[in-house]
Amino acid sequence: MKIRKGQGATEYLVLLAVVLIIALISIALLGFFPWLATDSKQKQSDAYWTGVASPFKIKEHAVSSSGSLQAVIENSGPDKLTVASIYIGGVNYTTSTVFNSGDSKTLTLGTFSSNPCANNTRYEVSGSSVIFSYTTKGGLSKKQGGDSGTKDLVGTCT
DSSP, rough: OOTTTHHHHHHHHHHHHHHHHHHHHHHHHHTTGGOHHHHHHHHHHIIIIIIIIIIIEEEEEEEEETTTEEEEEEEEEESSSSEEEEEEEEEEEEEEEEEOOEEEEEEEEEEOOOOOOOOOOOEEOGGGGGGEEETTTTEEEHHHHTTTTTEEEEEEEE
16 A cells, blocks of 8 residues: 555645635625625615615616716605715715605705715715715604714715
């Protein structure tokens, strides 16, 4: 019986290489390398803003090449709400738009002072800078967003 001294070391190196490749792919998918995880960031953003956010959801959003922000806003709450202002990353939209329960409205919210789409194909607005100020049916003033638990708003420039 012949003993091969190098076979065990070779198998070890091959297994180590496979484990390292799997680890790198996992880290990339989890967002450690931002340039590899932009699709997953956008999917997480969409999942939050269309599902978890309450009472106002951002169903669709787009920033044009000129920096203009347009969004479809929905009231997912059970009551009629009146939006006083929407602040998204430096764009402040003041209004008195009434949303009945389940209403969706397309709003042109304004133009970013520093256009996030000037040199990019994607934009990302910090979740802590997305704030809805509104009044309830009973006249109570409330806010949604503006904290560290709010997901970033990520999209593709149009």
